[in-house]
Amino acid sequence: MASESARMASAAEARFRIDAPNSKPRAIKIIALDRSSETVVKRLAQATWNRASFFTASAFASAPQPAGSFSMTGWLSDVAGRTKDLMDEVASADLVVMVATAGENASAAAIIGEAASAKRVNTTGLIVGSAGVSDEALAKTLAQLRPWSLMLVIANADDYIEDMLTALRA
Amino acid sequence: MLRKEQNDLLTQTGPGTPMGDLFRRSWQPVLLAEELPENECPPVRVKILSERLLAFRDSHGRLGLIDEFCAHRGVSLWFGRNEEAGLRCPYHGWKYDVTGQCIDVPSEPVESGYCQKIKLKSYPLIEKGGVLWAYLGPPDKKPPEPSYEFATVPEKHRFVSKRWQESNWLQAMEGGIDSSHVSFLHRGDLHNDPLFKGARGNQYNLGDARPVFEVVESPGGLYIGARRNAENGHYYWRITPWVMPAFTMIAPRGNHSVHGHFWVPIDDQNCWTWSFDYHPIRELDAAEVQAMRDGKGIHVTYVQGSFRPSANKDNDYLMDRKAQKEGRYYSGIAGIAMQDASLQESMGPIIDRTKENLVSTDNGIIMARHRLMRAAKALAEKGITPPGVDPEHQKVRSVAIVLPHDVPYKEGAKEALIAKPGVAPASV
Numbered sequence: 370m371a372s373e374s375a376r377m378a379s380a381a382e383a384r385f386r387i388d389a390p391n392s393k394p395r396a397i398k399i400i401a402l403d404r405s406s407e408t409v410v411k412r413l414a415q416a417t418w419n420r421a422s423f424f425t426a427s428a429f430a431s432a433p434q435p436a437g438s439f440s441m442t443g444w445l446s447d448v449a450g451r452t453k454d455l456m457d458e459v460a461s462a463d464l465v466v467m468v469a470t471a472g473e474n475a476s477a478a479a480i481i482g483e484a485a486s487a488k489r490v491n492t493t494g495l496i497v498g499s500a501g502v503s504d505e506a507l508a509k510t511l512a513q514l515r516p517w518s519l520m521l522v523i524a525n526a527d528d529y530i531e532d533m534l535t536a537l538r539a
Numbered sequence: 540m541l542r543k544e545q546n547d548l549l550t551q552t553g554p555g556t557p558m559g560d561l562f563r564r565s566w567q568p569v570l571l572a573e574e575l576p577e578n579e580c581p582p583v584r585v586k587i588l589s590e591r592l593l594a595f596r597d598s599h600g601r602l603g604l605i606d607e608f609c610a611h612r613g614v615s616l617w618f619g620r621n622e623e624a625g626l627r628c629p630y631h632g633w634k635y636d637v638t639g640q641c642i643d644v645p646s647e648p649v650e651s652g653y654c655q656k657i658k659l660k661s662y663p664l665i666e667k668g669g670v671l672w673a674y675l676g677p678p679d680k681k682p683p684e685p686s687y688e689f690a691t692v693p694e695k696h697r698f699v700s701k702r703w704q705e706s707n708w709l710q711a712m713e714g715g716i717d718s719s720h721v722s723f724l725h726r727g728d729l730h731n732d733p734l735f736k737g738a739r740g741n742q743y744n745l746g747d748a749r750p751v752f753e754v755v756e757s758p759g760g761l762y763i764g765a766r767r768n769a770e771n772g773h774y775y776w777r778i779t780p781w782v783m784p785a786f787t788m789i790a791p792r793g794n795h796s797v798h799g800h801f802w803v804p805i806d807d808q809n810c811w812t813w814s815f816d817y818h819p820i821r822e823l824d825a826a827e828v829q830a831m832r833d834g835k836g837i838h839v840t841y842v843q844g845s846f847r848p849s850a851n852k853d854n855d856y857l858m859d860r861k862a863q864k865e866g867r868y869y870s871g872i873a874g875i876a877m878q879d880a881s882l883q884e885s886m887g888p889i890i891d892r893t894k895e896n897l898v899s900t901d902n903g904i905i906m907a908r909h910r911l912m913r914a915a916k917a918l919a920e921k922g923i924t925p926p927g928v929d930p931e932h933q934k935v936r937s938v939a940i941v942l943p944h945d946v947p948y949k950e951g952a953k954e955a956l957i958a959k960p961g962v963a964p965a966s967v
Contacts, residue, residue: 374852374885378705380808383887392896464899493899499756504950511947520899521753522906523949529909536897536905538540 394419395463397539399530400445400481401425403473409497409527410468414448416531421539423448424458426477444480459484464537465492467514468530471499471523472506475513482517494518495533500525541892541908549911550707550889552804553589557915561925562588562784563676564918566685567803568813569664570594570671571701575602579621588675589806593617594664595637598624602666603637604673606659610641635659668692669699670813686930687786688958689799689815697817698796698831700838703847704880707889708785708810712802714879715787716903718765718779722748724878727867729792732875734816734827734836738793740939740967743767743775750777754902755949759783759932760910762956763903764948773941775967776948778956780935781907783914783927788937789837791966796823797937798837808888811846814838814876819936820963839876848877856881934958939967 376382399421401410407425414423424445445453459465465485469475478494485492494514499507507523514521522529541549552559569585575596582595584607593607593616601624607615609628616635619626625642627634633654634643639661647653663674663681668690674681689697704711714720722744729741747767755762760781769775777790788799801813814837816823823831834840839848850857856872863871872878897905910926917923926932936958942951955965 372853372855374855374881378852378884378887380888383891386891391894491899493902508947508950512945515753515947519751520902521751522902523753523755524906525756528913529906532909532912533902533905535542536540536901536908537899538896 392538394538396420396422396461397464397466397534397537398458398462399423399466399468399534399539400477401427402467402469402475402477402481403427405470405473405498406468409530411448413530413534418534418539421534422458424453426481455481455484456488459490460488462488462490465490466495466530466534467492467518468495468497469510469514471496471510472502473510475510478514478517485517491520492518493520493522495530496521496523497527497530498525499523540895540897543893545908545912546889546892548915549908550709551807552708553807557919558784558911559588560676561911561915561918562804563674564680564925564928565676565682565784566665566672566674568670568701568801568811569604569673569803571699572666572669572671575671582617582619582621582626584615584617585673586805587673587811588804590675592662592673593619593626594671595619595621595626597621597626597637601637602664602671603635603639603661604664605635605637605639605661608659609633610657610659611644633657637661669694669697680924682928683930686933687782688819688934688936689797689817691960692817692819693822695822696819697815698823698828698838699813699815700831701811701813701846702839702841702876702880703805703845704802704810704812704884705808705852705888706810706880706884706886707807708802708804710883710886710890711810711812711880712785712787712800713904713907714883715789715800715802716761716763716779716781716907717901718752718763718777718903719750719900722750724869724882725875726869728875728878731867732835733830734795735792735875738795738939738967740775740777740790740792743769743967744777752900752902753948754906756906756910757932757935759927759929759935760786761903761906762949766948769941772944774944776938776940776942776952778938778940778948778952779903780937780956781903782933782935783925784911786927786933788935790937790939791964792939793966795966796827797964797966799937800837812876812880818964819958820961834874834876837876839874848880850874850877850881852881852884936964938965940965941967 401407444455585592632645639659641654641657750765753764785802796816798816914925
C-alpha cells in the first residue's frame with residue numbers, strides 16, 4: 370500500500386483540496402517618488418485592483434520644507450491630485466511599495482520609510498528604468514531607498530510592477 | 540499568485556509549448572557521463588521535456604540521442620544491441636547510427652536503398668564536465684557549448700549528482716531562488732552538515748532570521764541578494780545567481796565548495812534535480828567526496844540501482860518527528876536536498892498557483908516568473924534568443940561577502956559574481 374505522502378501528493382488527490390478563499394485582499398499602497406515614476410503609477414492606477422491604491426510624493430518631496438514645521442499631514446497626493454495624510458495611508462496599509470526611477474531623486478523614501486517603520490508596515494522599494502542609466506546614478510537612487518526597504522527590486526523595465534502587484538494580489 | 544493561463548505557460552514544457560521552446564534553445568544536462576561509461580555500453584532511456592529518447596555511445600565512442608522507438612514496429616530500442624557502430628533492434632534487426640539514420644534493414648535488398656528512407660528523430664549530445672548535454676532546439680540555432688564554471692574546472696575539482704524529483708520543474712527551481720527559507724528549513728544542517736558547518740557566515744545566518752532582500756536583473760537572469768547584519772557597520776550578503784531558465788547557485792560557506800543546481804523537466808510532473816559541488820582553485824578532498832556520496836550537503840543517497848532518493852514519498856521521506864521536536868531537522872526530514880524536495884513534492888505534481896499568497900520577500904520568485912514569461916513571449920512572437928543562452932551569461936558565481944553598509948552588492952561583489960579560472964570564490 371502506498372504511503373500517505375505518496376497518495377496525498379497525487380494529481381487525483383488534488384481535486385479534494387479545499388476550494389475556498391484562503392486570504393483576504395491586502396491593502397497595498399503604491400507611491401511614486403519622482404516625476405517619471407508618477408507616469409508609471411498613474412497608468413497602473415487605471416487597471417482594476419483588489420485593494421491597491423496609488424499615490425505620488427514627488428510634489429511634496431521636492432518642495433522646500435520650513436525648518437521645524439514639517440508635518441506629514443497632507444503630504445501625499447492620490448492620482449486625482451487630492452492631498453492625503455501620509456500617516457493615515459500608511460497606517461491602513463499591509464504593504465507600502467515605493468516606486469523610483471533609476472537616477473532620479475528618491476529622497477521621499479526616507480519620510481515614507483520612517484512612517485512605515487513607525488506603523489510596523491513592510492516596505493518594498495522598486496527601482497525601474499535601470500537599463501538606461503549609469504551604475505553611479507543607479508547607486509545614488511539605491512542609497513536613498515535601501516535603508517527604508519525590506520525588499521528592494523531593481524528592474525530594467527516598468528512592466529514588472531504590474532506582474533508584481535498581481536502576484537501579491539494587490 | 541499566477542493566473543491559470545500563466546501557470547500553464549510556465550509549467551508546460553512539452554514540444555510546441557512556449558516554455559518548451561525556451562528550454563529547447565539551451566543545452567540541457569541529460570545524463571551523467573558515467574551512465575554511458577564506454578563504447579558499446581548498454582543504451583540508456585532519456586525522458587526530457589516530455590520526449591522519450593534513447594542515448595548510446597557507439598563502437599567509435601560517438602554519442603547519440605535518438606527517438607526511443609524503432610521505426611518499424613515501435614519496439615523500444617532500449618532492448619537494442621549496441622554493436623558495430625550502431626544500435627540494432629532485436630525484433631527484426633533494423634539498425635540505427637547515432638544520428639538516428641537507419642543503416643540496415645535486413646529484410647530489404649541493400650540495393651533498394653530502403654534504409655536510407657528511414658530516420659529517427661535525433662538530437663546532438665555532447666560530453667562536458669562529467670555530464671552529457673543535449674540540445675533539442677532548431678539545428679540552426681544551436682548555441683556554443685555550455686560554459687557553466689562547474690563544467691569547465693578539472694575533474695577532481697567537482698562532484699556532480701542528480702536525483703529524480705516527483706514534481707514540476709518550476710516549483711523545484713523556485714526553491715532554489717527562495718533564500719528566505721534557509722533560516723528555517725535548513726537551520727539544523729548549518730551546525731551539523733560536514734559540507735556546511737564551521738563557516739563564519741553560518742552565525743550571521745542563524746543570528747538574523749529576517750534578511751532583507753535585493754533582487755537585481757542580470758543579463759542572463761537575476762541576482763538575488765539576501766542581506767543580514769554583521770559587525771561594525773557591515774552587512775553579510777549571500778548572493779544567488781539564477782541563469783535562465785533553470786540554473787541556480789547557492790552562496791558558499793567558508794572554504795567549502797561552491798554549489799548549485801539545474802532543474803530540468805522530465806515531463807510536466809517530474810524533473811531532474813542536478814546538484815553540483817566544485818571548487819575553482821582546489822581539488823575536492825576524499826572526505827568531501829565521500830560526504831557527497833553519502834548524501835550530505837545538497838546530495839542524496841539512492842534507492843539501489845536508480846536515481847530515486849532513498850527518502851521518498853513512498854516511505855514518507857523517513858519522517859522523524861523526534862528529530863523535528865528536538866530541532867535537529869526543522870521539518871523532521873534529514874538532509875538538505877530532501878528537506879526541499881519533500882515539501883515541494885507535497886504541493887502536488889503541479890502546484891495551483893492561483894491559490895498562493897506571496898509576500899514581499901518572494902520578489903525573487905515573482906521576478907523570475909516575470910522574466911520567463913517575457914522571454915517565452917519574445918521568443919514566440921519575435922524569435923528573440925532567450926537570456927541565459929549566451930555563454931557569457933553562464934559564467935556566474937554565487938557569492939558570500941561582508942560589505943560596508945553603503946556599498947551596493949552589485950558593486951561590492953561585481954568581480955566576485957563573475958566566474959574566472961584560477962580565482963578563489965568570495966566566501967565567508
